[in-house]
Amino acid sequence: MTTLKQTPLNATHRAMGAKMVDFGGWDMPVNYGSQIDEHHQVRNDCGMFDVSHMRVVDMKGAGVRKFLRYLLANNVDKLTMPGKALYSAMLRPDGHVIDDLIVYFMTEEWFRIVVNAGTADKDIAWMKAQAAAHAPSLDIADHPELAMIAVQGPHAREKVWEALPGSQELSAGLVPFSAVEMGTMFIARTGYTGEDGFEIMLPAKAAPFFWKTLAEKGVKPIGLGARDTLRLEAGMNLYGQDMDETVGPLESGLGWTVDLKSERDFIGKAALLANPPGKKLVGLVLLDRGVLRGHQHVKTVHGDGEITSGSFSPTLEKSIALARVPNGVQVGDTVQVEIRDKLLNAKVVKYPFARNGKGLI
């Protein structure tokens, strides 16, 4: 039996009654009670997630912006204000997706990157290999000693301000998708739920106390189960499901994050320009009774496709999915999804499905 990795909040989750599961090698809370209640809690009020398994990587040194211009598919030149963040894919030379990440511009000599847990080691190895060839003087250091707590929901920011004296003065002025340092903490107005809130990085030792303080202010703990339905409703990709190293960003709904228009060269650009994809990512809402799940087969008049992420949407009270289908499929079409031995009808929709407390379908 392999030993699961633990975040600094492991004992705290257990004490709060979490059901723990193996989540990509990490022992993580999937829910504390009802996953659907936890979902609504975030859409309607606020909740907190332990996302300490995600990895912080700092890139420091002269020329870091120039290096990131080449490393990432999105253009870091969009980042002009210190603290501002950008969502980007990191591609292989063949245009396939190594990972999706968030990069924060702090100073011209310091950019902070947050990558997925399951891909962190390969990401860092890739970054270091590219830096060795193109920017050998850069210092690239990851910070597994940092914990990360996401507080999300319409009342999330005020709860953080109550729990963390001094934070309101620093973070009240943050525009969405930007961050500020507070001592050893890093407060970002980002998230993975389609709701307002903060993601807060802090030293591992301080995490249990901060979590308990948030709980005392009425912030409910939320498991990774609800995190998945919240991100799916919000139309946010999950690496390993909606894209991976077998596909590119353009067929994964990430075209808006790829800058193909500017003169800038980046890893994967030539491959993307040379191979326009025949498929795209769309939203599906199931019209018949059942539940859409990843890997279910989709039949359309333009050819076959596949669901990449599917679940039940607590906000819409319907089953929803992201699916990779032929380019000819259009919003409003009805397609068939193979579930066990039946073909069920699903409608093609423009996603996100729900954000900011409301269903959008």
Added chain:
Amino acid sequence: MSNPSNLKYTASHEWVKTEADGTITVGITQHAQELLGDMVFVEAPAAGRKLKAKEECAVVESVKAAADVYAPVSGTVTAANGELDSAPEAINSDPYGAWIFKMKPDNATDVAALLDAAAYQAVVDSEAH
């Protein structure tokens, strides 16, 4: 919640209640619903369908996952619980009340041979390790 002692059980986490007329009522256990979490969809077998013991005959889906429900014994389906179509969460709130289907067993002795509450609890305990 303990497993009611008047019911029979399967190692695949169904409970079985013998009715006065010899038919049986089938649902999933407290342990099974807890593992699956919030139920959002139930597909029960149609009345009249003939089932073999251990045959996949119903599906319960939670937000997290889909799980098969197996026929505890061979027999013929006599009814499906249509109330679960609109209220699948009843399986979470009342697992031993929210039945999924009823069937007429081919042999009553097959039902008698199923697990009792203590034997089923031993199955649950062994899975936890």
